Amino acid sequence: MSVGGGSTIVSPMKKNTLVNHPPAVPVPPDNRPLVAPIYQSVKFSFDDTGETLRYLRGDREGFFYSRTANPTLQQLQLLLAQLQGRDGCLLTGSGVATIAASLLSLCKQGDHILAFVESYGPTRYIVQHLLAKYGVAHTLLSIEDLEGIERVLRDRPTRLVVFESPTNPVTKIADIEHLTSHARRTGALTVLDNTFAGFHNHGAYDIDIFLHSLTKYASGHGDVMGGAIIASGELIAAMRKDIVSMGPTLDPHAAFLIQRGMRTYFLRYERQCANALAASLFLKGHLRVKHVFYPGLDTHPQHALARRQMSDFGAVVTLELDGGFEEGARFAEALQLFSISASVGSAESLVMPPQLLAGGEYTPEQRAASRIARGTVRLSVGLEDAEDLIADLGEALEKAFI
Numbered sequence: 001m002s003v004g005g006g007s008t009i010v011s012p013m014k015k016n017t018l019v020n021h022p023p024a025v026p027v028p029p030d031n032r033p034l035v036a037p038i039y040q041s042v043k044f045s046f047d048d049t050g051e052t053l054r055y056l057r058g059d060r061e062g063f064f065y066s067r068t069a070n071p072t073l074q075q076l077q078l079l080l081a082q083l084q085g086r087d088g089c090l091l092t093g094s095g096v097a098t099i100a101a102s103l104l105s106l107c108k109q110g111d112h113i114l115a116f117v118e119s120y121g122p123t124r125y126i127v128q129h130l131l132a133k134y135g136v137a138h139t140l141l142s143i144e145d146l147e148g149i150e151r152v153l154r155d156r157p158t159r160l161v162v163f164e165s166p167t168n169p170v171t172k173i174a175d176i177e178h179l180t181s182h183a184r185r186t187g188a189l190t191v192l193d194n195t196f197a198g199f200h201n202h203g204a205y206d207i208d209i210f211l212h213s214l215t216k217y218a219s220g221h222g223d224v225m226g227g228a229i230i231a232s233g234e235l236i237a238a239m240r241k242d243i244v245s246m247g248p249t250l251d252p253h254a255a256f257l258i259q260r261g262m263r264t265y266f267l268r269y270e271r272q273c274a275n276a277l278a279a280s281l282f283l284k285g286h287l288r289v290k291h292v293f294y295p296g297l298d299t300h301p302q303h304a305l306a307r308r309q310m311s312d313f314g315a316v317v318t319l320e321l322d323g324g325f326e327e328g329a330r331f332a333e334a335l336q337l338f339s340i341s342a343s344v345g346s347a348e349s350l351v352m353p354p355q356l357l358a359g360g361e362y363t364p365e366q367r368a369a370s371r372i373a374r375g376t377v378r379l380s381v382g383l384e385d386a387e388d389l390i391a392d393l394g395e396a397l398e399k400a401f402i
């Protein structure tokens, strides 16, 4: 012990050097943190050039530059791949980055994509506009058009079938067995944006590539964006160089937040599904509601298919009011517990009035297929108490129609 003045550690470096070479704190190998630290470091160093070269040639494990690989991301990649039942995963900074990066990597000029009217808007944009610029052709069908799907896959060499289930916003269910069997027979790869159904659903089907927006149920708290591409290790390896070269990777701090969100993923998803079912049962019995779209309702036209394909039915409930834009906006504005906002899968409930769902780029036939009407309102049901949510929905319906 020093006498007076406390103990001092004398560094041989000048202080302005020291701040750039801070003391290392090695944690003993038998002394692990229960929550993995955030590797908020762009660069990783080996002791010498030889080991660095061995890493760069793929002859040893390790990390070098976080655009390519980072331990915090790797933990999340392993977890999400296992949950979805595959052995490869790449993470990106948003959900749409997974769509753009994977489709760009998987297609070349002259290829043909089968996509669907009911798909997420930016997915349609990427297929119809971005990939079209590079000479990738597409056919846009309704996800309900099973004959059309068979015909296109039979008659036209197709590289990718890109789809969603349940669809946004009216929760149509894709017949996955039908799609994958025809795609497999004709050599097309299937890409399922599985954001709505979640990592615990659809893994047993013969899907080649799963895409997820981690911004939704994975992070769960509406405070971070991310995306995951999940496929066989072989397919991921084939896409890795293309995708890493486009540079869409997730930041380690965002990966940490998503990893933390995943700890409560099942609890949240289960509760949100239960709340969504309770809300949809209430809405179904209401005079001012023409239709309720929720795959968990036995009145949903594809309820039997949803039961076969999914272990639960998600937290998006869409209703068609017995009214139009005006009633839809009044209803959304009268809700106290649902915020008017984009996105789904947050802890708090959200509502999209019909004005925001309208999607101006549809032809009249596509609009009819989309089933989005002037009174369509989408709810993303959160973690609040079901009784409070139902009371709020009931009061807002009263207010919307006075």
Ligand SMILES: *Cc1c(COP(=O)(O)O)cnc(C)c1O
Binding pocket: 094, 095, 096, 097, 120, 164, 168, 193, 195, 196, 213, 214, 215, 216, 225, 226, 227, 343, 344
């Ligand atoms: C939100 C969403 C996306 C895009 O995700 P971002 O993280 O917002 O970029 C893609 N697909 C579906 C089905 C979504 O709901």
